Structure formats: C-alpha cells, structure tokens
Amino acid sequence: MRTVLVTGGTGTTGSRVARGITAAGAVSRIASRSAAAPGQVRFDWADPATHGPALSGVEAAYLIAPVGVADPAPLVQPFLETAAAAGVARLVLLSSSAVQESDQPGLGDLHRRVRASGLEWAVLRPSWFMQNFTGQHAASVAAGEVVSATGSGRVGLIDAADIAAVAVRALLDETPHNTDLVLTGPQALDYAEIAEALTRALGHHVAHRAVTPAALSHHLTSLGVPPQWSDVLAALDDDISRGGQDFTTSTVADVIGRPPHSFADYLTDHLAAHTQGLQS
Ligand SMILES: NC(=O)c1ccc[n+]([C@@H]2O[C@H](COP(=O)([O-])OP(=O)(O)OC[C@H]3O[C@@H](n4cnc5c(N)ncnc54)[C@H](OP(=O)(O)O)[C@@H]3O)[C@@H](O)[C@H]2O)c1
Incomplete structure (x- = not known):
C-alpha cells in the first residue's frame, strides 16, 4: 500500500x-x-x-x-x-x-x-480559502465585520476540501501531473458579496469595512501579526483591489470530475458540521 x-x-x-x-x-x-x-x-x-x-x-x-x-x-x-x-x-x-x-x-x-x-x-x-472566514477571521465575523483593503476587487474563493481533493489526485494518480494547477471556486466575489453571504448564512449582519493597505497592515499588526507579514497580506489585498485575482478556472472540475463548492454551500455545510460539533 x-x-x-x-x-x-x-x-x-x-x-x-x-x-x-x-x-x-x-x-x-x-x-x-x-x-x-x-x-x-x-x-x-x-x-x-x-x-x-x-x-x-x-x-x-x-x-x-x-x-x-x-x-x-x-x-x-x-x-x-x-x-x-x-x-x-x-x-x-x-x-x-x-x-x-x-x-x-x-x-x-x-x-x-x-x-x-x-x-x-x-x-x-x-485562490483564497473559504476557511479564512470561519477560521482566522471568525472572531471578526462574529463581531459583525470583515476588514480588507480589497476595495471592490473580486477573488475566486475556494473550499480547502476542493484543494485537498485535487491534491489527492495529484499525489495518487498513476500518471504524474507535472504541472502547476491554478485552483479557484466557481465564482469570483468581492468582499461586499462575501459579507452578504456571511450575513445570510449566519443570520446576523456582517459588514465589509474597506480600508487602505497601510491601514490594513496597521490593523493586522495590532492583532499580533508580525509587521513584515502584515505588509505582505496588505499587498495581497491591494492586488485583489486591482483585479489581480478576478478570475475563475475549471481546473478543480477538470481534475476531480465535479464542480468546486460555492461559498454559500460551503457556509451551509460548515454551519451544519459546527452544529453537530464536527470540524469543517
Ligand atoms: N489561507 C489562504 O487563503 C491561502 C491561499 C492560498 C495559499 N495559501 C497557502 O497555504 C499555506 C498554508 O496551508 P494551510 O492553511 O493548509 O496550513 P495551516 O493550516 O496554516 O497549517 C500549517 C501546518 O504547518 C505545521 N507547521 C507549522 N510550523 C511548522 C514547522 N516549523 N515545521 C513543520 N510543520 C510546521 C503546523 O502543524 P503542527 O503544529 O502540527 O506542527 C500546521 O498544522 C501557506 O503556504 C499559504 O501561502 C493560503
């Protein structure tokens, strides 16, 4: 084996x-x-x-x-x-x-x-993980906001379960992939749309607070993120704001034979698993 x-x-x-x-x-x-x-x-x-x-x-x-x-x-x-x-x-x-x-x-x-x-x-x-909004930003989401320097830029959020499904194929398929695979979910969303999806799923209002990259870096540092890493994360948000992540690919479906999960479906499944005391 x-x-x-x-x-x-x-x-x-x-x-x-x-x-x-x-x-x-x-x-x-x-x-x-x-x-x-x-x-x-x-x-x-x-x-x-x-x-x-x-x-x-x-x-x-x-x-x-x-x-x-x-x-x-x-x-x-x-x-x-x-x-x-x-x-x-x-x-x-x-x-x-x-x-x-x-x-x-x-x-x-x-x-x-x-x-x-x-x-x-x-x-x-x-692309960016859907789990970011239920994991590392969960406290902020619970408090009713997501903070970003992404402006109205979109990002093709992906469920880590879909990344893992592709990884398993890349690890175990008889024929090696020998390539890079750009993976996204089914839709690129801006942070206002992400906040709306969180509001619908969680049943309490979640707002998008748009800030500048410098303000985001300062905010992250105040939360304990090392300053250099805060700058990297703020620069990534800035890339999103300029449209650098506004795309989707068919790669997940091409590799695993089913479409990737939508953010709404991910949130529904996550909350159901959470209610049952399971990790998602
Ligand atoms: N979050 C996003 O939106 C996003 C998007 C695209 C790409 N990525 C990439 O995803 C990667 C992170 O993957 P992930 O989120 O699956 O990981 P993760 O949840 O951050 O977990 C990282 C794991 O690494 C282990 N680890 C930490 N320090 C280690 C060390 N010194 N030696 C060995 N193991 C160590 C930890 O396990 P133990 O504590 O058990 O050792 C931990 O479970 C990053 O490279 C990031 O760039 C993230």
Missing part, C-alpha cells in the same frame, strides 16, 4: 489531504511538530534530523512550505534532497494563485526547485 507523507498534516488543507489519502486506500503519514496523535510523525522544518525518518518508506509527499518564512529555500532544499535519496517518487507543493515560479527568494522559488528536483511533481496554486 502506498504511503504519503503529509506535511502541515494537522492544518487546514493537510488534515483534509490526509483524510482523502486514507479514503483512497493509501496510508497517510501526518507530519507534525508535536506528533501528538497516532499516525503522526515528528517533523519540524527547522530540524533536518526529523526529515529522513519522516520520509523513510514514503512514495509521495504533500509539501506545505514553512509558513511566514521569507526565504524558505534553505529549509526546504535539504528536504528535497533527502526525499530524492530516500526514493520518494513524487512531490506536490501547495502554493498560491498569487505566486508564480521565480528565481527570487520566496514561495515561487520553491516551484522551481520542486520542478527541477528530478521527481514527479505538481504545484497547487489555489
């Missing part, structure tokens, strides 16, 4: 990828710094001694780069070399629709390194 190492396996996409791998009849090995549960292996990007044991006996790996690290290559390149030496056949990297392959330090540099690794590969480039 094939074994897949899932880095970030306790997180938003990784936990769903791990469940999908198991459902497909393969073994998921969940990488985690704490490795607190059965089926998990201790893995820390900052501790290369954990990489070899995590990769031993693995056919494919789902790769989430160290989050919030400006230049991840020094941590990830040794992992890629260890993977190749351990006989790993395939790598699937999670990136972003906002990031393209690049030879400059950053996530785009990892596209290049994964493609050049000599292994089978895919780079997933999803």
Whole structure:
C-alpha cells in the first residue's frame, strides 16, 4: 500500500489531504511538530534530523512550505534532497494563485526547485480559502465585520476540501501531473458579496469595512501579526483591489470530475458540521 507523507498534516488543507489519502486506500503519514496523535510523525522544518525518518518508506509527499518564512529555500532544499535519496517518487507543493515560479527568494522559488528536483511533481496554486472566514477571521465575523483593503476587487474563493481533493489526485494518480494547477471556486466575489453571504448564512449582519493597505497592515499588526507579514497580506489585498485575482478556472472540475463548492454551500455545510460539533 502506498504511503504519503503529509506535511502541515494537522492544518487546514493537510488534515483534509490526509483524510482523502486514507479514503483512497493509501496510508497517510501526518507530519507534525508535536506528533501528538497516532499516525503522526515528528517533523519540524527547522530540524533536518526529523526529515529522513519522516520520509523513510514514503512514495509521495504533500509539501506545505514553512509558513511566514521569507526565504524558505534553505529549509526546504535539504528536504528535497533527502526525499530524492530516500526514493520518494513524487512531490506536490501547495502554493498560491498569487505566486508564480521565480528565481527570487520566496514561495515561487520553491516551484522551481520542486520542478527541477528530478521527481514527479505538481504545484497547487489555489485562490483564497473559504476557511479564512470561519477560521482566522471568525472572531471578526462574529463581531459583525470583515476588514480588507480589497476595495471592490473580486477573488475566486475556494473550499480547502476542493484543494485537498485535487491534491489527492495529484499525489495518487498513476500518471504524474507535472504541472502547476491554478485552483479557484466557481465564482469570483468581492468582499461586499462575501459579507452578504456571511450575513445570510449566519443570520446576523456582517459588514465589509474597506480600508487602505497601510491601514490594513496597521490593523493586522495590532492583532499580533508580525509587521513584515502584515505588509505582505496588505499587498495581497491591494492586488485583489486591482483585479489581480478576478478570475475563475475549471481546473478543480477538470481534475476531480465535479464542480468546486460555492461559498454559500460551503457556509451551509460548515454551519451544519459546527452544529453537530464536527470540524469543517
Ligand atoms: N489561507 C489562504 O487563503 C491561502 C491561499 C492560498 C495559499 N495559501 C497557502 O497555504 C499555506 C498554508 O496551508 P494551510 O492553511 O493548509 O496550513 P495551516 O493550516 O496554516 O497549517 C500549517 C501546518 O504547518 C505545521 N507547521 C507549522 N510550523 C511548522 C514547522 N516549523 N515545521 C513543520 N510543520 C510546521 C503546523 O502543524 P503542527 O503544529 O502540527 O506542527 C500546521 O498544522 C501557506 O503556504 C499559504 O501561502 C493560503
């Protein structure tokens, strides 16, 4: 039976990828710094001694780069070399629709390194996650607002479950994808429309508070986000405001054979699962 190492396996996409791998009849090995549960292996990007044991006996790996690290290559390149030496056949990297392959330090540099690794590969480039509005912004949404510097720009929000479904195919399909896949939901929405959908689903008013990128960066820093990362997030919002994310793709349906979930359907399912005490 094939074994897949899932880095970030306790997180938003990784936990769903791990469940999908198991459902497909393969073994998921969940990488985690704490490795607190059965089926998990201790893995820390900052501790290369954990990489070899995590990769031993693995056919494919789902790769989430160290989050919030400006230049991840020094941590990830040794992992890629260890993977190749351990006989790993395939790598699937999670990136972003906002990031393209690049030879400059950053996530785009990892596209290049994964493609050049000599292994089978895919780079997933999803749009913004629907889970952002039920996870990291849940307190703000509960308080009745979403704050952004996106103006009236649209973004093709995607359910992390759909990203995971594509990842499972990219990890397990007989034929490697060997390409990058830009993933969106079925509709690009602006933040006023997102706030309306949240209002309808939650039954209390949620407003969109539009601010400048500088004000957003300041706001995020006041919430404890490191200043450099606040600037990155504000710049991403600015890109949305300029129309840089106003598109959808057919890639999810092309790969998994069904359309991606709409934001309204995602919210309905999330609230139903929440009511039953399940994570969504
Ligand atoms: N949110 C969005 O809208 C969006 C859109 C496009 C792309 N993305 C990309 O998505 C990625 C994040 O993916 P995600 O949301 O699925 O992950 P996530 O929920 O942020 O979880 C990341 C996981 O990484 C693990 N982790 C943290 N530090 C680690 C370290 N030093 N070594 C090993 N593991 C570590 C944590 O697990 P443990 O605590 O168990 O170790 C955690 O479960 C980022 O690269 C981001 O650019 C996000």
